[in-house]
Amino acid sequence: MNSKNVIANATIAGSFAAALAMITAPAFSAPKPPQPTMDKCYGIAMKGDNDCAAGAGTTCAGTASADYQGNAWKYVAKGTCTTIKTPKGTGSLEPIKS
Amino acid sequence: MSAMPAQFEMSFADALLNADRPVPCGITAHNAAIPTRRFAVYRNNVAVGLRKALQSRFPVVEKIIGEEFFAAMALVYVREQPPRSPQLTTYGDELPAFIAAFEPARELPYLADVARLEAARTRSYHAADATPLGADHFAGFDTDAVAGIRIDMHPSTEIVRSPYPIVTIWAMNSGEQELAPIENWHGEDALISRPSPQVEIRALPPGGAAFLLALAAGLPLGRAAEAALAEEPNFNLTGNLAGLIGSGLVRDIVFPQPKK
Numbered sequence: 001m002n003s004k005n006v007i008a009n010a011t012i013a014g015s016f017a018a019a020l021a022m023i024t025a026p027a028f029s030a031p032k033p034p035q036p037t038m039d040k041c042y043g044i045a046m047k048g049d050n051d052c053a054a055g056a057g058t059t060c061a062g063t064a065s066a067d068y069q070g071n072a073w074k075y076v077a078k079g080t081c082t083t084i085k086t087p088k089g090t091g092s093l094e095p096i097k098s
Numbered sequence: 099m100s101a102m103p104a105q106f107e108m109s110f111a112d113a114l115l116n117a118d119r120p121v122p123c124g125i126t127a128h129n130a131a132i133p134t135r136r137f138a139v140y141r142n143n144v145a146v147g148l149r150k151a152l153q154s155r156f157p158v159v160e161k162i163i164g165e166e167f168f169a170a171m172a173l174v175y176v177r178e179q180p181p182r183s184p185q186l187t188t189y190g191d192e193l194p195a196f197i198a199a200f201e202p203a204r205e206l207p208y209l210a211d212v213a214r215l216e217a218a219r220t221r222s223y224h225a226a227d228a229t230p231l232g233a234d235h236f237a238g239f240d241t242d243a244v245a246g247i248r249i250d251m252h253p254s255t256e257i258v259r260s261p262y263p264i265v266t267i268w269a270m271n272s273g274e275q276e277l278a279p280i281e282n283w284h285g286e287d288a289l290i291s292r293p294s295p296q297v298e299i300r301a302l303p304p305g306g307a308a309f310l311l312a313l314a315a316g317l318p319l320g321r322a323a324e325a326a327l328a329e330e331p332n333f334n335l336t337g338n339l340a341g342l343i344g345s346g347l348v349r350d351i352v353f354p355q356p357k358k
Binding site for chain 2: 006007016018022078081
């Protein structure tokens with residue numbers, strides 16, 4: 001290891017003390033504050049996710065035909081990818097032209 | 099049939115995932131010797147059930163590419179990689195790698211990393227509960243010993259590094275942030291944790307991922323800080339220590355053995 005990257009114990013101790021002092025304000029910005037008073041139980045599921053105890057993997061579809069065909073690439077994505085602007089432009093997911 | 103259960107199970111599983119296979123030998127019904135239509139209903143429900151399991155685990159990926167595209171992609175995945183565990187909560191662990199190699203999704207290079215974040219989010223949600231150590235626990239420490247302590251990380255801690263702004267993309271597509279073009283396109287390392295019942299997802303500051311990964315690998319605090327500094331010259335030790343403790347990532351601390 002490069003010697004200039006060695007941190008003195010005193011520096012670490014000082015940072016530690018300073019860190020404890022600043023914990024009253026969270027250092028990593030969280031999109032949503034924690035809710036420490038809630039108990040974990042059935043019925044509390046992640047946002048955007050169904051309760052895995054019963055929901056996922058169960059279905060009442062009950063049809064004999066396949067719901068979606070594997071050749072559905074003819075579909076252009078209707079999601080939000082076109083909103084996400086990348087340095088190379090937005091996504092489109094149009095069919096691959098071969 | 100009962101003489102060769104393994105062979106029957108294999109042919110049954112094969113017929114479940116491939117619609118061009120005949121009804122497995124030995125399947126019968128009161129109204130048909132070979133219940134082709136009934137078996138097709140069963141087969142379709144298996145595929146739809148697995149697709150729905152993936153949908154419920156990867157809602158942001160689905161939002162980005164749309165329901166139809168996701169459903170079609172899921173069907174290919176289900177056929178190629180059927181569940182290997184009866185726990186459907188773990189199904190889809192390999193979906194990020196699948197997406198990375200999936201030709202029709204090549205235009206969205208960030209999609210696989212967003213999927214990695216969502217997979218990590220579910221793992222974090224189902225990880226063991228533990229009460230993290232609060233800041234008050236560290237008050238009155240022998241500060242000279244701080245560099246040598248090791249951190250027992252909270253079991254829900256997950257880190258996903260990416261050259262794409264995956265935390266911003268995730269937040270915009272999960273309703274946490276307003277959906278808008280991302281002008282400042284840069285890599286983001288995600289911290290996923292669940293110190294309380296709510297899964298939290300945050301973007302880590304520079305060097306934060308290297309620091310936390312080194313701690314999780316068992317390095318003492320001083321060595322972990324050096325590893326982070328080696329990767330990121332602007333690594334802010336104070337800020338990252340505050341983040342480590344303040345975000346509830348510390349389940350326990352292990353003191354170095356006293357010198358003899």
